[in-house]
Amino acid sequence: MKGASxxxxxxxxxxxxxxxxxxxARSDVVxxxxxxxxxxxxxxxxxxxxxxxxxxxxxxxxDVRDLSSLDFSDAFRPPAWLEGGSWSLPLGGDDQGRxxxxxxxxGLRISxxxxxxxxxxxLLIGVALGLLAGFRGGVWDAIIMRVADVQLTFPAMLVAxxxxxxxxxxxxxxxxxxxAVPVMILAIALAGWVQYAxxxxxxTMVEARADYVAAARIIGQSSGFILFRHIxxxxxxxxxxxxxxxxxxxxxxxxxxxFVGLGLPPxxxxxxxxxxxxxxxxxxxxxxxxxxPGLALLILVLxxxxxxxxxxxxxxxxxx
Amino acid sequence: MSxxxxxxxxxxxxxxxxxxxxxxVTRRAARRASLLMGAAALTLLAGAASxxxxxxxxxxxxxxxxxxxxxxxxxxxxxxxxxxxxxxRDENMAKAPMLATAWEQTxxxxxxxxxxxxxxxxxxxxxxxxxxxxTIERSQAPSSQFSGYTAxxxxxxxxxxxxxxxxxxxxxxxxxxxxxxxxxxxEWTEANGAxxxxxxxxGEESYTALHANGTGxxxxxxxAPDSKSVFTLRDDYWGEMADDIETIEFNPIASDPTRIAAxxxxxxxxxxxxxxxxxxxxxxxxxxxxxxxxxxxxxxxGFDLANDDPQYVEAEGNPFKKKEVREAxxxxxxxxxxxxxxxxxLASKTNQILAPKNNGYLAANDEAPAYDPEKAKELLAxxxxxxxxxxxxxxxxxxxxxxxxxxxxxxxxxxxxxxxxTLNAMPRAQYFPKLWERDTSAFMMGFNSPFADGMYALETxxxxxxxxxxxxxxxxxxYANPELDAKIRSARDELDAAKRTALMEEIFSxxxxxxxxxxxxxxxxxxxxxxxxxxxxxxxxxxxxxxxxMD
Numbered sequence: 001m002k003g004a005s006x007x008x009x010x011x012x013x014x015x016x017x018x019x020x021x022x023x024x025a026r027s028d029v030v031x032x033x034x035x036x037x038x039x040x041x042x043x044x045x046x047x048x049x050x051x052x053x054x055x056x057x058x059x060x061x062x063d064v065r066d067l068s069s070l071d072f073s074d075a076f077r078p079p080a081w082l083e084g085g086s087w088s089l090p091l092g093g094d095d096q097g098r099x100x101x102x103x104x105x106x107g108l109r110i111s112x113x114x115x116x117x118x119x120x121x122x123l124l125i126g127v128a129l130g131l132l133a134g135f136r137g138g139v140w141d142a143i144i145m146r147v148a149d150v151q152l153t154f155p156a157m158l159v160a161x162x163x164x165x166x167x168x169x170x171x172x173x174x175x176x177x178x179x180a181v182p183v184m185i186l187a188i189a190l191a192g193w194v195q196y197a198x199x200x201x202x203x204t205m206v207e208a209r210a211d212y213v214a215a216a217r218i219i220g221q222s223s224g225f226i227l228f229r230h231i232x233x234x235x236x237x238x239x240x241x242x243x244x245x246x247x248x249x250x251x252x253x254x255x256x257x258x259f260v261g262l263g264l265p266p267x268x269x270x271x272x273x274x275x276x277x278x279x280x281x282x283x284x285x286x287x288x289x290x291x292x293p294g295l296a297l298l299i300l301v302l303x304x305x306x307x308x309x310x311x312x313x314x315x316x317x318x319x320x
Numbered sequence: 321m322s323x324x325x326x327x328x329x330x331x332x333x334x335x336x337x338x339x340x341x342x343x344x345v346t347r348r349a350a351r352r353a354s355l356l357m358g359a360a361a362l363t364l365l366a367g368a369a370s371x372x373x374x375x376x377x378x379x380x381x382x383x384x385x386x387x388x389x390x391x392x393x394x395x396x397x398x399x400x401x402x403x404x405x406x407x408x409r410d411e412n413m414a415k416a417p418m419l420a421t422a423w424e425q426t427x428x429x430x431x432x433x434x435x436x437x438x439x440x441x442x443x444x445x446x447x448x449x450x451x452x453x454x455t456i457e458r459s460q461a462p463s464s465q466f467s468g469y470t471a472x473x474x475x476x477x478x479x480x481x482x483x484x485x486x487x488x489x490x491x492x493x494x495x496x497x498x499x500x501x502x503x504x505x506x507e508w509t510e511a512n513g514a515x516x517x518x519x520x521x522x523g524e525e526s527y528t529a530l531h532a533n534g535t536g537x538x539x540x541x542x543x544a545p546d547s548k549s550v551f552t553l554r555d556d557y558w559g560e561m562a563d564d565i566e567t568i569e570f571n572p573i574a575s576d577p578t579r580i581a582a583x584x585x586x587x588x589x590x591x592x593x594x595x596x597x598x599x600x601x602x603x604x605x606x607x608x609x610x611x612x613x614x615x616x617x618x619x620x621x622g623f624d625l626a627n628d629d630p631q632y633v634e635a636e637g638n639p640f641k642k643k644e645v646r647e648a649x650x651x652x653x654x655x656x657x658x659x660x661x662x663x664x665x666l667a668s669k670t671n672q673i674l675a676p677k678n679n680g681y682l683a684a685n686d687e688a689p690a691y692d693p694e695k696a697k698e699l700l701a702x703x704x705x706x707x708x709x710x711x712x713x714x715x716x717x718x719x720x721x722x723x724x725x726x727x728x729x730x731x732x733x734x735x736x737x738x739x740x741x742t743l744n745a746m747p748r749a750q751y752f753p754k755l756w757e758r759d760t761s762a763f764m765m766g767f768n769s770p771f772a773d774g775m776y777a778l779e780t781x782x783x784x785x786x787x788x789x790x791x792x793x794x795x796x797x798x799y800a801n802p803e804l805d806a807k808i809r810s811a812r813d814e815l816d817a818a819k820r821t822a823l824m825e826e827i828f829s830x831x832x833x834x835x836x837x838x839x840x841x842x843x844x845x846x847x848x849x850x851x852x853x854x855x856x857x858x859x860x861x862x863x864x865x866x867x868x869x870m871d
Binding site: 073261 | 576643736
């Protein structure tokens, strides 16, 4: 496997990315992972967060979505180890008497759902446009890549804010709360597709000139078949690495938008919304409202980034 | 030395931040006195000390510079630095002369105002009776939010410095009403095509939205909406000022902690709209002082009482039309908890829409139902909603102290009796036009009846809507009850003060009994400022710049 991927000119037609990853998993990658404590730890953290987000009911002490279960006398209760704290609210209570630990877990669920969906969507858009540009070339390439270049000159944050603003104006304030989650996903996805498109386009242009593509043409296979069955599997590996790193970016973007009040409403709190609400009490001494969701965000993004970094090195034969 | 030029810049910037920093600067300056840089620092020190700028922080900007377009206290306050009415208030909230030196009732419906001589507008034009007539008539336009004060008035110019104002009915409160109508220059306004007030509902832009020309002590130097407005002192102001602060900077800072941090770090000298949770911290901070007063403002919730199928309610019919439902909401609100936890004790709970010390206030109406979710559920079941219903609550997030937090708390509390409330919180710039269009089914409101009299609240919030008469202009619940209208009218037309008060007390009791609004609490108003600043707090949250001093 190592030899195969190191020798770039040797192609592996009809080898899917899953198969490639599975093949790699059997040997190098797993060994690499076991040898790198940082990567192992960050993977562990990411998995832990994902499990907590996927099954919040099993992990969280309270169901914070049920507003009627909140006890207002728990409002601003300090963390358990401080005076006045209680272990039923381990990290303290927020301004509504909501358990902060549970709020973080449910917030994590929304943050991760929005970011993963946004990354998947931008990957879909980016890969499709990248393939088209790289394979068709000419006018298609020119148009798609110029659009991508123009978008690259705007920061992702600006694109997301712009999109959010347009949708908000179109839907009106009331309807916006209902569509907050899909709007956020679209906004973040539209801010991120360019990276994928550029990566895929470059790889596709190289692959399109490869011998196995020429061979496929000679035996009369259609362009679509060649594109999706032969080229796509061979250009996907860098995209998975990119997606991991983009996930961290999406998480931060979602948190930022929610923090400035453009994202999810306070009744549907994501990590960013929790930090925004808690921010109002930083100066009055109730630091736990903002600090713990902030820490959760920090740890999650750091872990995703470290793992993505390691993955990039592990899957990049040139760095071996 | 030469490697650290930014230090000098920093000393210049931090000069006004407080005594400890100032001694630090002096010490540093002394150490470098023989050097060129030291001399530069001293120059900066001297320059900054005489610059004399008062930097004010607030949670939102004045919505316009047009004095008749937006009846929101922040806007009124900021414009009072530029524009002046005929009548003003003194430290005891009693009426005092401003642009009028005297006024008297010549018959039942006619008031004669003698105008101040020698007053000029900032552009040099003299202040005359024509300006008074023009302004009052302008304030009666449909786009004005001040028609509640001037509806039906006729103004007759007697001579250059005398006007007669004729009321449609005997009105002992006319001078109080005119205290809310700042006078504009007729020629200037006409020349700039601003014959009617800027229409904020339709998002109209007009010359007067960004420019101002008044008789007051300050002129508008520059304005960046929602960012910063700068005002400079006129050297030919006719009136008296407690101090001669050269420049006023008005900085809207929406985020509560940022605004408070700006005061603590010395970037601001005075902060209005202080969030309750910051008060303890500010009190403990050296160099900062707190001024507070019981505000005339009451915070309450209103509901659509007119439509049979309200837009933002998911239920059979209109539940809010049933008294039991409104009572249930009132029982479900834990006012004590909100006052203690959200407002940190800086509020007093109430069950009426009028604050103490207002004419018409009755202490007995403050008695709010004790928190009782069980009773609330029973009432809901009685009304035919045993499983509750869903609705959207509109709420501002930069208008009242902790407004969004209070709304969130209400959502939580109502969920306990089965009401599924979606919170729709938004900045005031969107909120008030939405309410004005009656595009709401449930809303938060804070009302401050001017001139310490409850009649304005009754006229504007409870009468059937009639814009021309200035009646019901703020009845966002769209309540229309001819019997109540008649009662309010008879109280308004009553000239015997004692009888009038008794009538108003009766009406306010009825409003409380019928739960036409669900009142929560009266706010305590807090200003925070540097030790060197003196800014008296008026209970109507009107920052009177003529009284502010700064060392």
